[in-house]
Amino acid sequence: MPSRDSDISARPSGAMALPRVPTARWYPGVAAAQLIRPQPIGDALYWLELEGSLTRALQLRCRERFHVEVLREGYARPTLEEARTLHIPSRQLAWIREVQLCGDGQPWVMARTVIPLATLRGRGRRLRHLGGRPLGAFLFSQRRWQRGPFQIGLTRQPAPGQPAVGRRSRFHRGSDALLVGEYFLPRLLQGNNSHCSR
């Protein structure tokens, strides 16, 4: 499993470390990942197969408030595997954004988005200034962004409370592209999904 060799934003020594988005091994679909680890995939199936904006689905699930907590964002080097997936040179920098999507004050999803330099040109410049605004609001508001197929990720030996499964998809608009990985925290999966009709 590749490690991420660049810390997007080093924290002053002594400050409490921010959560790290886990690395994962990616599979071409739910069935392939379920062969490896059936239980966590089964627990997250509703969210792994969700169509449309995850942000929107989480907003509908909240009782009070949804917000995006930016953990780190800035220029950094993607992993070799991410660079290969985005067809960019292996040592080229990209804009990397790591956030937690929070419902009613609790982190529900961790997300890591890798945006190649070429995608940041023109209207893509706005992608560097999202701050607390959800990326999905940008992507789904522009008809020309298309989402490719999901890969399903299994994280290595997740610690208690950390994500065991995720999904990843490549958005593209003409020759521009970006890679969005979403990792589901147990707190979301243990919640009452009775209202989440499949």
Ligand SMILES: C=C(O[C@@H]1C=C(C(=O)O)C=C[C@H]1O)C(=O)O
């Ligand atoms: C792609 C979406 O955007 C969400 C918002 C993100 C962000 O603000 O960084 C990252 C991942 C997504 O879950 C979505 O809503 O589906």
